[in-house]
Amino acid sequence: MQLLLTSLRYFEEVARQGSLRKAAERLHVAASAVNRQILKLEGELGVPLFERLPRGLRLSPAGELMLYQIRQWQRDERQMLETLGDIRGTGCAEVRIATIESLTDQLLPTLLRGFKERFPRVRFVLTTGLTETILEQVATGEADIGICMNPPVTRRIRFDQAVELGFGAVMAPSHPLAEKETVRLRDCRHYPAILPSAEMFHGSTLERTLAHSDIDLTPLAGCNRILTIKSLARARLGVAFLNKLDIARELEHGELVFKPLQDRNIAKAQLVLCSAAERSLPLAVAVLAEELREALLGIEPKDDGDIPRAPGDA
Amino acid sequence: MQLLLTSLRYFEEVARQGSLRKAAERLHVAASAVNRQILKLEGELGVPLFERLPRGLRLSPAGELMLYQIRQWQRDERQMLETLGDIRGTGCAEVRIATIESLTDQLLPTLLRGFKERFPRVRFVLTTGLTETILEQVATGEADIGICMNPPVTRRIRFDQAVELGFGAVMAPSHPLAEKETVRLRDCRHYPAILPSAEMFHGSTLERTLAHSDIDLTPLAGCNRILTIKSLARARLGVAFLNKLDIARELEHGELVFKPLQDRNIAKAQLVLCSAAERSLPLAVAVLAEELREALLGIEPKDDGDIPRAPGDA
DNA sequence: TCATTTTGTTGCCGAAAAGGCAACGGTCCG
DNA sequence: CGGACCGTTGCCTTTTCGGCAACAAAATGA
Secondary structure: OOOEOHHHHHHHHHHHHOOHHHHHHHHOOOHHHHHHHHHHHHHHHOOOOEEEEOOEEEEOHHHHHHHHHHHHHHHHHHHHHHHHHHHHOOOOEEEEEEEOHHHHOOHHHHHHHHHHHHOOOEEEEEEEOOHHHHHHHHHHOOOOEEEEEOOOOOOOEEEEEEEEEOEEEEEOOOOHHHOOOOEOHHHHOOOEEEEEOHHHHOOOHHHHHHHOOOOOOEEEEEEOOHHHHHHHHHOOOOEEEEEHHHHHHHHHHOOOEEEEEOOOOOOOEEEEEEEEOOOOOOHHHHHHHHHHHHHHHHHOOOOOOOOOOOOOOO | OOOEOHHHHHHHHHHHHOOHHHHHHHHOOOHHHHHHHHHHHHHHHOOOOEEEEOOEEEEOHHHHHHHHHHHHHHHHHHHHHHHHHHHHOOOOEEEEEEEOHHHHOOHHHHHHHHHHHHOOOEEEEEEEOOHHHHHHHHHHOOOOEEEEEOOOOOOOEEEEEEEEEOEEEEEOOOOHHHHOOOEOHHHHOOOEEEEEOHHHHOOOHHHHHHHOOOOOOEEEEEEOOHHHHHHHHHOOOOEEEEEHHHHHHHHHHOOOEEEEEOOOOOOOEEEEEEEEOOOOOOHHHHHHHHHHHHHHHHHOOOOOOOOOOOOOOO
8 A cells, every 4th residue: 555656655765775776676676667767757857866876876955855755755654544544443543632621611522523523433532631741741642732821832842823812800790890890900809819729820820920910819719620710709709810711601601700800911821732743743633733723713813912924824 | 747646636636526527527537537546545545535425425534534634745745846946946945044143153054064065055044133033034934944042932833842051151261250160140240240232131031030039230231242242251341141052162162161050040041943833844944944953952962851841931 | 207417337448657677888896 | 807786778568547438326307
């Protein structure tokens, strides 16, 4: 089974061996056959791919580029066939996603449902964690895709997409702050604050926001689940600090109110899609990553604060 | 000219049209020919690529994956041919690099020389700038590759590689501090400091380091060129704060001394190689990026398998 | 309901491409 | 000089590919 032109395979082997005859031997064909493919390739491309030396062939500059491309294609091909083999055999390809809790409530389930319809045989493995562990899972290959908040730039990780999320105060509709038109951090001082646990707090947008101000909140509780935080807020126990995505569903049903913080030094809440830098993604994963990207873009269509760019680029 | 198997081209067109005959028409071949290629492909892969409907063909899950891959290959192919065309025509392919000043002294020239030997027809366009402008150039496509320090995670940018650089105090060998075994930030207070200009200072490792301490340096000068900073330091006018890469050559010749700062809250100096997230790199660029990556890894051979945590981006 | 259209599919045959074999003209090395 | 190795070319066979016509099945239209 081979998806690439035979001439490309021949080319790769000749480049590897540095000799037509040796390559021909390894390919189990006559040297003349290999030679003709190479000559034809060069003719069609209009560029010599090898320099002819008395002792054999050496890659030309153009040939080096070509070789690089072909090797990449061969990797793609292997991966493709592997995935197809999975589909034929066990009947499913596996996509492993490591994500923060925020997405597991609404966005990810919706997305995966759509994906499942397009690719019925794909199986998902979802793990929820904090940014640090997510990055580690992606780096070690335990996960194919990672979604995390405000990650540090890191070796071994490729950041495929970043979206700014609205970050602000969250409260029940009957909470006094819900009446106010604009809310600033200092306004929240006088109400009990529902905070994340120390573990989740570390490195969070909230921590970085507080670091830039000298406001002391009056903590009511520290929870290690966003679900808990939301429940407490819904029960009118105090103010929480979350991003819009965390409470997408509650916003729809009017169970919670979101008030963007109007302070100047508000830290950015950046949702980032990432994958292992050194691996080219398995196909199913690449497709899902694509959809995830679009979904992320759909969250916050406003395109400000980022690097400006003329529209219209594929 | 075509580098991919004809069956893949046929497949793509059939998938696009949803019908053998329509595809055949657009391909200017008989429907039977197209059909045979598809059947052969499916036979060899062992997986049906289409479901047969009374009105035509629709992609199966496996077919969708295949289509995705083929489209990617077609993009690669176009790009490949374009690059080859450049080589054949004007005689050179162009690689545009936007970099910080640190690399232009030693590392980049060395690298480019080696690259030039492998690919004699490649031409370079080098622009030096600050992290912010570098990211912008990469995002807009003005540059193919960017090398910058401590970049914020940004949409449209893919970070291909990140390396920690040693950051510390730099002085002439005859400077009093050069005698000391360990140097801390507070030790530098009493000597004139050679600082970068406000423009360069903004967002720099030095700024972030100072922000974590309450030490006031006694500035002697603010320069907008690292070259100037180094010259002043060499002339024993004071202490500078640079990373190892900045003074690679001077270290070799013993003209300057590097003292890593031993403070606790020292900020990381992270050198990052990046490219436009949405573009697959032109081939020559990809190859150069690869070499750059290896060179970057060579700088700081300590293999920090751990993921560094660096909170607080501007 | 029946004819028509549209679909994918298959057998047959000629055309084109690829491969095998042997020979030729080089260069290098002993 | 003679062998060893190289890429290349001419001649021939084998394989593959494509076009044409015909077929069965399903949907469409009157």
